[in-house]
Amino acid sequence: PFYRVQSIMAEAHVGLIPHYATNAWNATIPNKLFDYMAIGKPVIVSSARPTRRIVEETQCGMVFQDRDPGSLAETILAMSKRSVREDLGKRGKAAVHERFNWTVDEQRLLQAIELTIAARGNTQCAAS
Secondary structure, X not given: OHHHHHHXXXXXXXXXXXXXXXXXXXXXXXXXXXXXXXXXXXXXXXXXXXXXXHHHHHOOEEEEOOOOHHHHHHHHHHOOOHHHHHHHHHHHHHHHHHOOOHHHHHHHHHHHHHXXXXXXXXXXXXXX
């Protein structure tokens, strides 16, 4: 049940997203990335482009080469220090608070809609 998910996630040391870097995953951002970040969990993600980009930009976790068990093992070991995990987790939580949340996305979406309406209005005026 969903109500147990947060308590289970809270007990974890890290959030793991081991997706293969396929066309599908290179065009998708899983919600669980932001779920982990929002509760201050550092993340380990594969080299799928969207998750890698977010993790590298926000410095909220570490990236391993997809389909490479050795790379995953090295990344897990690199995150074994509590201080490293705490630092990465704080950065992720801050990133969700500052960038990756509905309040920020709402403003971006409204701006995009307004620009589209304005552009359509200009096009219709020019066509008249």
